[in-house]
Amino acid sequence: MGEGTAGTVRCELLGPLRALRDGAEIPLGPPKQRAVLAVLLLQEGRTLSYDGLVEAVWGGAPPVHVRNLVQKYVSGLRRALGDGVLLEWTGTGYRLTGAVIGDLADRRLLVDEALAARDTGEVRRAVELARRAEELWRGDFAEGLRAPWLAAERLRWAEKRLTVLEARLEGEIALGRSFEYVHELVRLVATHPLRERLAELLMLALCRLGRPSDALSAYEGTRQRLAEAMGADPGPALRSLHARVLRQDPELLPSPSPVVPVG
Template structure:
């Protein structure tokens, strides 16, 4: 659930919802959820009526599309109140720092990634755990997907995977590599071309005393990349492979 603050909060990390001080307000109509999602994605920026209509009906709008949209806005305004503004030929959801769970998630993700870069894995894990706890299911799960919705949902899901990967990296740096290995096995199977996940699995295996398995992960990745893309692994993974082959003592250094 989103933190309490002035005005309603919009949840995008799962089924779309509006959270007010007294609880969750349902938005049962699919078209209303589309309009709400568009405005929340563009929080703090006006969206033209034409753009909303295109997303709603994708070139098959009804004869009285603008009037229908005005009816949707009227109903949403009963939930969002003064935070739903009319701007010229369009509408705007008033932007606030915590106006959507997605905005809060992205802030926490950035803080976690920054903590990893500055060698503070405990802080990174705290921020990333908080970020991932905001998710209630697939992004925009119950919103009929037009181009804008689909692109934003895909972007959020990619950010979610980045957060999971960063949290696993923090765990490896904290010496918890044994617990990460089963999760990384699943993720590399689901994302066979994602080199960063394979590199993390290689490091976790190596730090668990499983050098041969770590080298096998590299061999599998290399074979897949050559078969699927005609490419060798990138420089970072090749360098990690070289250091594992050499049993570089520096690889054992977890914080």
């Protein structure tokens, strides 16, 4: 995706926060100053009250001299970001304009295009677009910045990231690529042991590889983990797939290899 017009400050949050002007990275100062910037960027041009900023960055127990710290960090950001970026006090709060969160905008465009392609049956294009959206990630959301509001955003974006990954892997399986991705699914299920959609995709990939007994074992492992951690049974989608595996649903079987005539 593009860097934007010349002189525009492009910020990125799909990993450690960074800001770039004409491709050159801008030093953003100490961690709390960077956290202030991240919080203000995510307002997308809306005004954030002083109390709201303090709560977002420090939580319910800010340091005694927090007002001085806010003023210090705002001044530091104004110097760092330079001309073309306006960080102003509006009378009711702080507002940041003139800086774009480039990677979030790029991701939103790619995901929207992937969804549109999926809805029109263009599975291969949808998978490629979803892969490009994943490649924008450089780490966790706003990685390394400690602030209560950013911690909550980090969880929200981790969920969004996983949802897109699941959609891509579903497409990969539909394209006949179970062999290439079954090991990734095994790793993801181990990393997210209570996430039923990943277990479902792993079971589907195993069935496509002619391994229904392994698919049943994957189901049983997920069922046991859910029972132990939450006292719950798998949801309807996973139970339905389990039933289809048990009755050897032909749609779950590997596609037959083409017969090559001899002679």
